[in-house]
Amino acid sequence: xxxxxxxxxxxxxxxxxxxxENTIKDTFESVLNQTYSKIEYIVxxxxxxxxxxxxxxxxxxxxxxxxxxxVYVSETDNGLYDAMNKGISLAKGEIIGILNSDDxxxxxAVKLIVEKNKGRKFTIISGKKNKVNYKKKIxxxxxxxxxxxxxxxxxxxLNHPATFVHKTxxxxxxxxxxxxxxxxxxxxxxxxxNAEVLFLFIDKPxxxxxxxxxxxxxxxxxxxxxxDQHIRVKNKVKWSNFYYLKRIGxxxxxxxxxxxxxxxxxx
Numbered sequence: 001x002x003x004x005x006x007x008x009x010x011x012x013x014x015x016x017x018x019x020x021e022n023t024i025k026d027t028f029e030s031v032l033n034q035t036y037s038k039i040e041y042i043v044x045x046x047x048x049x050x051x052x053x054x055x056x057x058x059x060x061x062x063x064x065x066x067x068x069x070x071v072y073v074s075e076t077d078n079g080l081y082d083a084m085n086k087g088i089s090l091a092k093g094e095i096i097g098i099l100n101s102d103d104x105x106x107x108x109a110v111k112l113i114v115e116k117n118k119g120r121k122f123t124i125i126s127g128k129k130n131k132v133n134y135k136k137k138i139x140x141x142x143x144x145x146x147x148x149x150x151x152x153x154x155x156x157x158l159n160h161p162a163t164f165v166h167k168t169x170x171x172x173x174x175x176x177x178x179x180x181x182x183x184x185x186x187x188x189x190x191x192x193x194n195a196e197v198l199f200l201f202i203d204k205p206x207x208x209x210x211x212x213x214x215x216x217x218x219x220x221x222x223x224x225x226x227x228d229q230h231i232r233v234k235n236k237v238k239w240s241n242f243y244y245l246k247r248i249g250x251x252x253x254x255x256x257x258x259x260x261x262x263x264x265x266x267x
Contacts, residue, residue: 008038009119011110011164012093016083017101018046021055023210028059030104032066036111040093043072044083081176081184088175095125097164102210109206113164116200122172123198124189126163127206139211146201152193153237155228155247156186162207169197182220183227190235221251 013031017024031041041063043056056072063070071090077083084098095117099105113125131140145157173191176184193199225247232240 008036009095009114010038010040010093011036011114012040012042012087012091012096013110014042014044014084014087014091014096014098015101016044016046016080016087016098017048017052017056019048019050019052020101021048021051023102024052024055026104027099027101028055028062030107030109031068031099032059032062033107034105034110035108036114037067039110040069040091041071042087042090043070044077044087045072045074046083047074047076078178079181081178081180085175085178088170091167093167095164095166096170098160099207100161100209103161104208106204106206106208112202112204112206116202117164117166120198120200121166121168123166123200124158124163124169124192125166125200125202126158127202127204129159129162130205130208131211132208133211136208138208141205143203144201146199148193148199152190153232153235153239154243156183156189158185158189158199159207160185160189161209162205165192169195173197180227180231182224183231186228187231190231194235221254222248225251 015024015027031039045053045056053074056074060070060072073086073090077086087098088096095113097110097113109127112127116125117123126144128141128143130138131142132138142159144159144162145151145155148157151157169192173188173195177187178184180187225244228247229240229244232243237243
């Protein structure tokens with residue numbers, strides 16, 4: 001049962017998409033079925049040329065029927081994080097979440113975020129994420145690296161798809177740096193840590209993330225490693241070169257495991 005909206009804070013959810021016709025309905029349905037009511041939903045489409053825009057338009061009435069504010073924009077952009085920044089700039093909610101167009105929330109996700117935040121400002125709240133296969137079967141549940149001070153200099157410590165940011169954080173530290181194509185979320189969290197944001201954690205999965213497969217991930221492994229290194233150097237991390245070489249070594253081992261070893265030898 002949904003709660004009385006008069007007592008609720010407005011929460012903004014942003015979905016960035018491009019040619020997402022095969023997955024975006026699951027994303028939309030998960031927002032529609034939230035147990036928390038006072039939601040503003042913003043969809044930023046990168047001028048899709050498949051049926052994505054048609055699907056977006058078909059859902060407008062469904063969101064209206066659930067009293068969920070629904071806004072969509074369809075235009076070209078300068079990449080993923082530029083599109084996210086557009087959505088954040090449009091957001092009116094007190095807390096902002098970003099839901100990828102091939103992911104979906106658990107039905108209590110927003111409610112859990114609001115309850116954990118308890119009216120605080122200058123916070124980032126994050127939960128666990130489920131990695132699922134093409135049959136939507138959970139393959140692995142991943143927690144955040146909650147001891148931020150131990151991990152922030154090594155790697156991105158949070159599950160970004162399971163993370164919500166209080167608007168006051170963006171107001172103070174700014175939006176995503178579009179210099180980065182794949183690691184702007186890590187840069188944002190590092191800036192938030194430096195600004196002494198309060199990090200809060202939920203010990204439950206709040207988002208389901210499709211595993212797009214290692215072939216897709218491999219294309220980005222070394223770009224992400226390079227961008228992560230740039231962020232560490234910018235933040236004067238003492239052992240930045242060591243962490244970079246460690247990541248490169250891990251990437252090479254992953255490639256060997258997934259592409260070179262015979263299937264019977266893969267773990």
